[in-house]
Amino acid sequence: MTPVMKNAHGPRERMVHSAAQLIRRQGVTSTGVREVVAHADAPRGSVQHYFPGGKEQLVGEAVDWAGRYAGSRIARFLARIDSPTPSRLFAAMVRQWTDEYRRYGFAAGCPLAAATVDCAEPSPGVRAHLASALEQWRRPVSAALREMGVPARRSAAVATLMISALEGAIVLARVEQDVRPLTTVARELAPLLDSYVVPA
């Protein structure tokens, strides 16, 4: 979740990425558009130019980015697993976070959780982005589970369980400043997740 943005990216892309990175560290309220411009090393006036809808548009696009990013990781995880199983996919999803926390500390969480928790009533605009970002993440998890032999009628529920357990364990890991909640959910859920597979 802390990919380095290539210099090839233009200021618009860098601003969306910077907004996501700042939101996942400090929430939406504390993240000002000026801070995003500075973090992205974007020219002054970029917000008005690229995001005429202001902070709300920027937050919405940051949420979209986070959903696409999380969704696109699933294919990458699968590509690295020799014989994919639900528990191995979940372990890879969890490992992304234990790797980050071991390397960089516990300062940041998931941008979707931050954008959800840090506003009582997100504007209808941001709310639609949150729901669609979650789907961008859950859909490839669910599709991967079906590929592995999880019945189609169960796959969305199992994906919801995996994402819920991961999101919660991220919060607990930050509370404890320890990766243990993450490694615990990966280990404890493994047999259940693999039990959904119906042999072909």
Added chain:
Amino acid sequence: MTPVMKNAHGPRERMVHSAAQLIRRQGVTSTGVREVVAHADAPRGSVQHYFPGGKEQLVGEAVDWAGRYAGSRIARFLARIDSPTPSRLFAAMVRQWTDEYRRYGFAAGCPLAAATVDCAEPSPGVRAHLASALEQWRRPVSAALREMGVPARRSAAVATLMISALEGAIVLARVEQDVRPLTTVARELAPLLDSYVVPA
């Protein structure tokens, strides 16, 4: 999580409760001490009087309150279950949230998650409160699991799994504005949770 405070409570208790309620709706950053004073219907000057450490102290005590509250609910849930099992306890923990969301909408989440997510680097003071509040919640869950026959060496891990899945499903429910993620994790985890019980 929306208990009505009795009028018998003094301004100090009301302010701690109001802080927890506001934090779980809007996060820490957006919650100002003046708003807490107004929400608690407390006299001006109450913060300086009762919380010489200011907002940080108030947030820390709100977090403590949330941990004690979540912990104390566990005994109440157990008292209402005829023959307690891990899955029935988890269902009761989840039902508290589906009841709230069906009745009051999705505006609020868990104060512990809000206080964790909405500050990149909580002060060491608040961080200690977060860790101890999580323990105040996990310890009675873990103790209840042992009572039900979950081996002592597994009970803390199972409690971590339950709390993680619940915390994550709360976030997903707010994203979807639907209780389904909560009912999904309760249903899907049930067989795993009961499988930890070793018959006496």
